[in-house]
Amino acid sequence: MLQNKSSMNLLNIVALGIGSIVGAGIFALLGQVILLSGHKAYYSFIIAGITAMFSGYSYARLAGRYHTAGGLTDYFHIAFPEKWISGGLSVVYMLTSAISISMMAKAFGIYATELFDRIPPTPLWINSFAALLIISLAFLNMLQASDVGRSETLIVGIKMTILLILIVVAFARPEMKLAPVDFRAEPTDFLRSIGITFFAYAGYGVITNATPYVKNPHKTIERGIFLTLGIIILFYLGLTYVVLNYTPSGDLLHNTDTAVTAVADRLIGSWGYAFMFLAAVLAFVSGINATFFSIFRISRSLGEQKVLPAIYERKFWRQGTWGNFTTTALIIAATVAFDFSSIVNLSSAAYLVSYLGIFAADWRLRKETESSPAVILAGMTLMILILVAFIVSILPS
Secondary structure, three states: OOOOOOOEOHHHHHHHHHHHHOOHHHHHHHHHHHHHHHHHHHHHHHHHHHHHHHHHHHHHHHHHHOOOOOOHHHHHHHHOOOHHHHHHHHHHHHHHHHHHHHHHHHHHHHHHHHHOOOOOOOHHHHHHHHHHHHHHHHHHHHHOOOOOHHHHHHHHHHHHHHHHHHHHHHHHOHHHOOOOOOOOOOHHHHHHHHHHHHHHHOOHHHHHHHHHHEOOHHHHHHHHHHHHHHHHHHHHHHHHHHHHHHOOHHHHHHOHHHHHHHHHHHHHOHHHHHHHHHHHHHHHHHHHHHHHHHHHHHHHHHHHOOOOOHHHOOEEEOOEEHHHHHHHHHHHHHHHHOOHHHHHHHHHHHHHHHHHHHHHHHHHOHHHHOOOHHHHHHHHHHHHHHHHHHHHHHOOO
16 A cells, blocks of 8 residues: 555656556557558557646646645646536536446457357357456456555556567567458548547546656656656557558458457467457456446446435445436446447447536636646647547547
8 A cells, every 4th residue: 555755756647557458458459540540540549648747747736736646636636626617527527438338348248259269250249258357347346345456557557568478479470471451441430530549548547546646746747747658659650650560461351350359369379369368358357347437436426425316325235326227227227228339439439528628727726826827728629629520520420
C-alpha cells in the first residue's frame, strides 16, 4: 500500500500509465482502424495522440493543484459545486466506462470463438462468451473489496512484453515484408478512424490517481502524462507498421477484429499466435475487471449523493448493490443488442464526450490551476471537431 509522498517516482507513474493505456483497445481496434484508413492509420494515431496530450495537459494541471486520489470525479465536484452538473458529468463517465466493458466483452467473445475451431463465430456464441465474462467479473468485483494491483501489474508486464517481441521480430525479418496494405480510405472513414484511435489512448487519466503519492506532483504528473503518451504514440505506430506491412490484405479482411494475433501467427508461427492470444485475453479480462472496480465504487458514491437512484446504495450481495446488478444487466443487454462495430462507435463517441468534461473543469478552475486558456481552448476545439466529424462519419448517408 502506498504510504507517503515518496512512494512513486516518474518511472513508476509512467509504467502505471502505459499499463492502463495499452490494453484491450489495441487488440480489438487496430485492424478496424487500418481497414478504415489504410496508410492514413499512422495519421489517425498521431492526431488522436496529440488530442490526448491536450487533455493530458488539463488533467495534469488539475492534479498538480488538487492532490486527491479520486481523479476525474473529484475534479468535477471541485469545479462544479452544482450537484446536477458534477453528478451528471460523473454519470456520463460511468456510462462511458460501462460501454467500454461491453466493447471489451464483445471482442473477447470474438477471440474466444477464434480459439475453438468447432465453435462457429455466430452472434449466439460470441454473445454467450461475452455475457459469461461480464457476469463472472461483475460478481468477482462484488465479492472482493481490495484492489488487485499486483495481478494487474503482472498482466501488464506480460502483454507489453509479448507485443514488443512481435515488433522486434517484424523488424528482424524484413524478408517477410509484403506490399503495403492500402484500402484507399474515404475521407469519412478516415475521420471515423481518428475517433476510434482516441479510444485506444483512453486510460492515461489513471496517472492522476497517484498524485498524493509523488513528490512535486505539479511537475511530476505533467511530465509523466506527456512521457507516457509520447511512448504510446511510438508504440502504436510500430504496431501499425507491423500489421500494415506484414499482413496479407485477405487475412486482414478476414481477421479484422483479431489482426494482431493474425500477424503474430504469420511472423512467429503457432507459438506466436498462442502467446498473442493469451495477451489479448489477459488484456480483456484485466481491462473489464479494473473498469468494474471503478464504476461499482463510483456508482455507490453517486447513490449516496442522491445523484443515482437509491438502489445503488441498497445491498445485493457481498460488496455489490442492486444498482451494480442493474448496471451489469444493462451492459449484457447492450452487448447482445449491438454488433461489434456499433459498440466501438458508441464507445469512441462516449469517451470523447467524457474527456471534454476535463477541459470544462480545467477552464472553470483555470485561475487556481494556472492553466493556459489558449491551450485549454485549443484542446477543447480539437476534441469537439473530432467528435463532430466522428458522429457525421457514422451517420447513415
